[in-house]
Amino acid sequence: VRRMRGSFYVAGPLLTRFGEAQVPLPGGCVIGSRPVDFHVRGFKALGAKVDEKYGVMHAKADRLVGTRIDMDPRLRSVGATVNLMLAATMAQGTTIIENASREPEVVDCQQFLAACGARIDGIGTTTLRITGVERLTGTEWSAIPDRMEAGTFLIAGALTRGDVTVTPAEPERLRIVTDMLVQAGCDVSISENAVRLRMDKRPEAVDVMTAPYPGYPTDLQPNTGVLMSVAKGTSVIEETIFDARFNYVDELLRMGADVRVMEGAAIFKGVPQLFGAPVVATDIRAGAALILAGLCAEGATEISGASLVDRGYEDITGKLKGLGAQIEMLPEADAETSDAECLL
Missing domain, CATH: 3.65.10.10 (Enolpyruvate transferase domain)
Structure with missing residues (x-):
């Protein structure tokens, strides 16, 4: 606990x-x-x-x-x-x-x-x-697809100018995310249980504000921040749910991003290129965002504390390798301190 x-x-x-x-x-x-x-x-x-x-x-x-x-x-x-x-x-x-x-x-x-x-x-x-009832009974159940994992891989495709299909997915519940990606210039196609994203250019800046569902998910805000850090133009991301959600920004600055954090919001002035650097993951979503930043950065990125990401993503390194990424999870030195490293 x-x-x-x-x-x-x-x-x-x-x-x-x-x-x-x-x-x-x-x-x-x-x-x-x-x-x-x-x-x-x-x-x-x-x-x-x-x-x-x-x-x-x-x-x-x-x-x-x-x-x-x-x-x-x-x-x-x-x-x-x-x-x-x-x-x-x-x-x-x-x-x-x-x-x-x-x-x-x-x-x-x-x-x-x-x-x-x-x-x-x-x-x-x-x-x-x-x-209330006296007792519950057993049943069989399949959990719904993970929206945050799906959104993470779609944004990864947008950052790397790739072609990514996510399945199984529930496109209607991802609508606000795919709408943002379309505004950013991505080609998004939707079928009954899959979403495909294709991107071949630098993204356009988009303003985003997080909110409880059906609003924009706070758990995808850091990934969106990485996308806006390399977009053409200036974007504003407002965070209305967690007051320390922008703790990944200091690490993005190490990689060459131009971001200014104010109370409840961050202003991203897009730069043409991020650069690999040693950075630290402070939470699950920040760790995933830094992995995405490393994928589109020039040079190697080393992420300390990357084992945090495993709590929210099953085999993220294996799935990214399947998409062509050069990524390796280095072994943890101490499981209690969560100091595994991810090398991109």
Whole structure:
């Protein structure tokens, strides 16, 4: 849990099934403030007694009881929506969650729970009405394709002036990303479960603002920043979700980018060429962005801390090699410090 924030999601299921959960407070990527107070307030609203001591959250309840939970409409927290939704599935009575996240991955989780016997009304909307059941049953389920992985490879194709087809994909859920790529000058073609991108020129500058789904995904903001760093013209990227999401910019500056960060936004003045340099990945998405920067840079780029990327991308080096990239993941010296290096 200390290193993977998503592991805090076990709290809701443990609490609703066993009446108690003791979970270390999470760590995760250094991308800004992401407190778990949304989760804790929700557990308390459901009737749990919650203590936070010595870095551990301890929640206890004989049985959770349905209630109304109002989430912050500006953020529509993905993690809190999932955790509270999981907790409410077996709570006594009905729970209403307002301003719930609509991210496709959250909707997929809702549909999975419904297949397991959960009673959830409002699937795919910002208002969920969950009527608790006594037990859930097993089922078979295939998770939806990863939008962030798909978007990363499409942007990689745009940066390297390549020809990339991503499949399986859900093109409609990638629409805001593919629209940005078309504005940048890419040739994008869409079929039922695949997206193909072709690019043969320097990209055009495009302004982007992140927002909860169906807005532009914050997890693709760093990759988009790399694309804008080599675009023709000046672009502005506004970050509305995570206050430290621009921590990759200092590393891009080492590679010759021209970027100025202000509060909540960054101005990218496109340069014709990036140059290889030793850089450091501080989180999953920053690491992926630096890999993309290395792909289009002149010379070799060495990325320290690259093992972070493996938490969000399965075999990214192998897939990039399949597309023609010259990339190698060097072994970790110490798994606890995540100091594996990636050489491009």
